[in-house]
Amino acid sequence: MNASPDDAPVLLRREGGAGHIVLNRPRAINALNHAMVRLMDEALSAWQADESVATVVLTGAGERGLCAGGDIRSIHDDVRAGGGGASAAFWHDEYRLNARIARFPKPYVAVMDGIVMGGGVGVSAHGSVRVVTERSRVAMPETGIGFVPDVGGTYLLTRAPGELGTHLALTGTAVGAGDALLCGLADHYVPSERLEEFTAALADSEASDAVRRCAAAVPAGELAAHREWIDHCYAADTVEEIVDRLHACGDRHAKQTAETILTKSPTSLKVTLAALRRARELPSLEAVLDQEYRVSCAALGSPDLPEGIRAQVVDKDRRPRWSPAALELVTEADVARFFEGVGPKAPHLRCRSGTDGLG
Template sequence: MTAEGDVLFEVRGRLAHITLNRPRAINALTHDMVAAIGENLRAWALDDSITTVLLTGNGARGLCAGGDVTQLHGRVAADDVASAVAFLRDEYLVNGLIARYPKPVVAIMNGFVLGGGIGLSGHASHRVVTDDSALGMPEVSIGLTPDVGGSWLLSRAPRELGTYLALTARTASAADAIELGLADTFVPTDRLPALVASLEELAADEAVAAVSAEPFRGAGASGRLTADASWVEPAFAHDTVAEILDALAASDVSSAAETADLIRTKSPTAVAVTLESLRRARELPSLEACFNQELRIMAHALAHPDFREGVRAQVIDKDRTPRWEPATLEEVSPSTVASFFEATDGARDPFPQAAAPR
């Protein structure tokens, strides 16, 4: 085993294993972790003795809570937005590598899988959820928007459930994650050791099929989002946040009004930009074009006051009372939203060969 501090790499037989190793931070990704993962993946792609790559996270709380926002915040607070954007660019390159990897990549999406965790696992060829999986893109809570290819995945989820997740920052259970297209297979937690062991000898398809289970059980049995689709779909099908909030207010379902109240607690600018991002992502020709769009958006979002304020309120002071600029959705103009999609000098497309956004 080769240990590089916060991420471990091991080859056992036919299997190459990546283990995220920051359990106290729910394996939040640093720039160095991203670089190390990319370096090893590129080497393994050329190693004929390796047939499968496995991604797991140490600790019981989850695979990955996302990118290390304290590291990003520190760079932005030091007026080094360019360095923060470079972190994201390198992360997207690894996400894209996983999506097009020439060998099966099996990601065990146990516990919390948020933000950057979706970027690593959501583009894998074999996405395994467990009894306690909770998948989500909570970026609007800190003034950012779903990235790492999350806008591509969520924009293509059925019945506007992806739009719902993006604007509320809520999470999806195992059953919902499969329904939304964020995961493929449910494996009970107690069968995970058997899965890992069998991957050393069997092809990924055989190993996963041997331990998968239907129907869901335990925490994985709750398909709350799917059950709510009857009121989520008509409300979140609108193309402006104002129309969505109006539709939720007009609904006779109590959960709809609660959802509208929840959306209003998020960064108004981030919510408006996120909705536009999802709508544009639906029209993009490839995942790589989506990464390019996401980096443009994030370059603006990292420089916006809401990112610093969101991290202060949620991570640093933890008072959970962010003071957004502007404070309400009604104050976010269409021109402001449009400006987030403009190219900046410091945000080079991670995939310049991909078609430009239309």
């Protein structure tokens, strides 16, 4: 595969036995759009079949981060103007890409430097070698925009120790390197000053050798010290009870967390908790991605998604008007609507487990 022009949204190049994918929208912190997903998928397909490619390396252009997520402004505009059809098509291909990355038969090295959120987690944390730095800030912040963790996020978060994944999903908290490793979102810590050496070593070395050469001791995180109240409070059956437990447990951090949760979309919070609990019982990443696709498509018909994006990135007033406005007003039927997926007309990815994760 030939190198890409410098202004392409995804830059592709070869260095020895390494195929490099560089997300190249630095002004948008490399937010993903449909064209980028297609380019990544084409590169992985070509390099999977190319025996001269031993390793794939994912990085982001610019100084701010690997990827801030999907291009949510375009989702807002699509919902307002076209009912969300383009967004559903984007997610269809994006989630299938997430599955391909998880099943990719060669080392897939994701350099999770700087901001890595939402869709950025999807193209990195399913990889086989996931590297964080002292600058990493990893998050699934969807409840703050009236959405639900996707891109396999509910699969990853349900596999975090105890209830840490539930905490991250409901609050949208961004974690650093130590906590990313604790939660299973990353594998290795490489100081940012050694990233150039690390990626250069991948041209003619096994990924494991490059890691041994450049990795350092993992810095301490923050979540381990709060496991007692996190595991107790988030084990509750409802979001309302979680909030009550957080307020009642006597820890100031827990109380602050309760207040954070109450700023998020009430509908998104309840659907997210249901999605996490359902994901625990599903047999594979592909099955979870299929569930997430149905939930995401349902969110296109919810008033909270365009409203949340409006408040965060369009008008930037940070004052979303959620509908319904309170947890107690979100009914079981409201939540169940997001999971309706029986019948031939229901949206499905039709992913399957296999070497490329595609149906």
